Amino acid sequence: MAVERAEERTVGQLVAQASQDVSEIVRAEIALAKAELSVSAKNGAVAGGMFGAAGYLGLLATVLLTIAAAYGLTEAGLAPWLAFLIVAVVLLLIAAVLVLIGRSRVNKVGPPTRAIESTKQTIAAVKPGNAAER
Numbered sequence: 001m002a003v004e005r006a007e008e009r010t011v012g013q014l015v016a017q018a019s020q021d022v023s024e025i026v027r028a029e030i031a032l033a034k035a036e037l038s039v040s041a042k043n044g045a046v047a048g049g050m051f052g053a054a055g056y057l058g059l060l061a062t063v064l065l066t067i068a069a070a071y072g073l074t075e076a077g078l079a080p081w082l083a084f085l086i087v088a089v090v091l092l093l094i095a096a097v098l099v100l101i102g103r104s105r106v107n108k109v110g111p112p113t114r115a116i117e118s119t120k121q122t123i124a125a126v127k128p129g130n131a132a133e134r
Helices: 010-076 080-107 113-126
Strands: none
Touching: 010 080
């Protein structure tokens, strides 16, 4: 029985082929990632546009509901100027409460202390001269 031997290649040729194969795989993975990100970016842009349109329509609805509330108070017997004034004052009170809540939330915001400390430790560890201290 005759055993056929494949053409034997040197170690250098094998390393070169492996390097080329890895490069091709990396290029293919990058191309795939670009394609996926492109689709995701398009979907994100469309979603952002839809959220913007929904916000705009919500704003218009809020204006109409505010006017309707004022006219409802007018139909209840109040003078139109008083009805609109009441609605405006209620909206200003809601805005003031939201500002106070927002301000208290902003006051709770602080620097990322854990990340800062970790970065300082990393910098200290890689600075020249620290290897002798270990």
